[in-house]
Amino acid sequence: MELLSIGEAAKRLGVHPNRLRAWEKQGLIRPVRLPSGQRRYPVEEINRILGTGGIKAESDAVVLYARESTKKQADAGNLERQMERLRVYAREKGYCVVAEYSDVASGLNQPSGIGTGA
The missing domain is CATH 1.10.1660.10 (Multidrug-efflux Transporter Regulator; Chain: A; Domain 2)
Incomplete structure (x- = not known):
């Protein structure tokens, strides 16, 4: 064996x-x-x-998160392109997208600590 x-x-x-x-x-x-x-x-x-074509377990639920550092990058469509790449990846891997979040902020201007509660 x-x-x-x-x-x-x-x-x-x-x-x-x-x-x-x-x-x-x-x-x-x-x-x-x-x-x-x-x-x-x-x-x-x-x-x-x-x-058998693989294991059919519970679907994998995922949340997509995209972030840009500046409003200029977001206005240029970078944020939407990033989110679309995440959608394609999730679809290819068979993930179930349950939510999508995006953020435009510079790490330099953010308060320290993880999460802002927003």
């Missing part, structure tokens, strides 16, 4: 290693645990997923 590391398995499936961990918790994929506790994925398990 050929076993793949989590990185190798994720690459073959075209997903992030965290997705494999989530699928394991949901019982959608069954890795083999080594005595060290590391996961190894049987090639047969990867082929099973690829052969």
Whole structure:
């Protein structure tokens, strides 16, 4: 039985290693645990997923956020182009976009700390 590391398995499936961990918790994929506790994925398990067209888990909900540093950049359409690239990426990856946010502000002019509550 050929076993793949989590990185190798994720690459073959075209997903992030965290997705494999989530699928394991949901019982959608069954890795083999080594005595060290590391996961190894049987090639047969990867082929099973690829052969069925992938795992149909809950849709991944995402929020899109685009930011420009100056109003001049936003007025030039940079903000909208950035948001459109995010939309395309989300669509290609099968994400469900639940909200979109954009911001025009310079980090130099913002108060320190994360989040403004706006």
